[in-house]
Amino acid sequence: AQSVAQPEDQVNVAEGNPLTVKCTYSVSGNPYLFWYVQYPNRGLQFLLKYITGDNLVKGSYGFEAEFNKSQTSFHLKKPSALVSDSALYFCAVRDRGGTSGSARQLTFGSGTQLTVLP
Amino acid sequence: DTAVSQTPKYLVTQMGNDKSIKCEQNLGHDTMYWYKQDSKKFLKIMFSYNNKELIINETVPNRFSPKSPDKAHLNLHINSLELGDSAVYFCASSQVRAGDPFFGPGTRLTVL
Numbered sequence: 001a002q003s004v005a006q007p008e009d010q011v012n013v014a015e016g017n018p019l020t021v022k023c024t025y026s027v028s029g030n031p032y033l034f035w036y037v038q039y040p041n042r043g044l045q046f047l048l049k050y051i052t053g054d055n056l057v058k059g060s061y062g063f064e065a066e067f068n069k070s071q072t073s074f075h076l077k078k079p080s081a082l083v084s085d086s087a088l089y090f091c092a093v094r095d096r097g098g099t100s101g102s103a104r105q106l107t108f109g110s111g112t113q114l115t116v117l118p
Numbered sequence: 119d120t121a122v123s124q125t126p127k128y129l130v131t132q133m134g135n136d137k138s139i140k141c142e143q144n145l146g147h148d149t150m151y152w153y154k155q156d157s158k159k160f161l162k163i164m165f166s167y168n169n170k171e172l173i174i175n176e177t178v179p180n181r182f183s184p185k186s187p188d189k190a191h192l193n194l195h196i197n198s199l200e201l202g203d204s205a206v207y208f209c210a211s212s213q214v215r216a217g218d219p220f221f222g223p224g225t226r227l228t229v230l
Contacts, residue, residue: 034218043122043208043221044161088159105151105174106219108161 002027004093006109013081014117021076021112023065023091033074034092034106035065044090050074061085081116088113121145122222124209130228131199139194139225141209149173150192151219152184153208161208167192199229 003026013019025031035047048059055067065076076089091109122143131137143150152164165184166174172184181197196203206226210219 032218036221038159043223044210046218046220049218090161105163105166111159111161 002031002093002095002107004091004107004109006089006091006112008112009110010113010115012115012117015083016080019078019081019085019114019116021089021091021114023074023076023109024072025074025091025093026072027093027095030096031074032094032096033065033067034094035059035063035074035076036090036092036108038088038090038111040087047076047089083116083118086114086116122209122211122220124207124222124225126225127223128226128228130230132230133199133201135199136195136197137199137227138196139207139209139227141192141194141222143190143209143211143220143222145211145220147211147213147220148189149212150186150189151210151212152192152194153210153221155206155208155224157205165192165194196227199227201229203227204229 005024007022011021033050036044037047038044047063048057048065050057050067058064063078065074067074088111090111092106094106125140149168151166153161154164155161163176164178167186170186183195186192206224208224209222212219
């Protein structure tokens with residue numbers, strides 16, 4: 001079974017400071033990894049994904065994430081936070097080698113509420 | 119605009135009623151999903167359809183029945199609504215191989 005852990009329910013950071021939102025995963029094979037963002041009263045928007053290749057993935061709005069296989073992590077980062085980055089962030093995983101219906105679906109973490117303080 | 123659309127955006131109803139939520143995607147994707155987001159924001163897949171066929175049905179009460187008239191539509195019908203059904207329901211679509219769903223705006227269901 002695949003799973004995702006986002007250990008922090010809430011992350012607060014001052015505007016202009018770097019931000020990190022943590023994510024660790026568990027899959028039986030190799031993972032596809034994703035980050036989504038949800039603004040208040042909105043649907044989830046895709047930020048970035050890791051499929052293969054370079055461990056540092058760059059995505060929308062200046063976000064990036066680093067795939068670390070040995071630590072089974074995929075932390076989301078941004079060098080300089082904006083107040084407009086305040087939102088709910090979800091990490092998700094899919095087993096690349098999954099063949100069953102369940103394994104082919106994305107499993108989401110519990111979400112981390114990011115608040116950027118002005 | 120290419121997108122995943124859902125109707126209605128808000129749905130308020132009484133316990134025991136039957137209601138439907140409609141979803142359409144014009145992205146040409148072959149897989150569509152329904153997700154439920156509870157009051158704690160936890161997001162869990164309910165159903166997945168590939169080319170109009172059900173390929174996953176998580177532990178969901180049989181009061182919930184998805185219907186896919188064609189590849190571009192996946193509607194969710196709910197019978198005998200209960201208080202615990204109150205949540206935000208998201209429709210999504212993807213190409214199976216890519217796997218990253220594109221989400222609709224959500225339908226906030228409130229059962230009174």
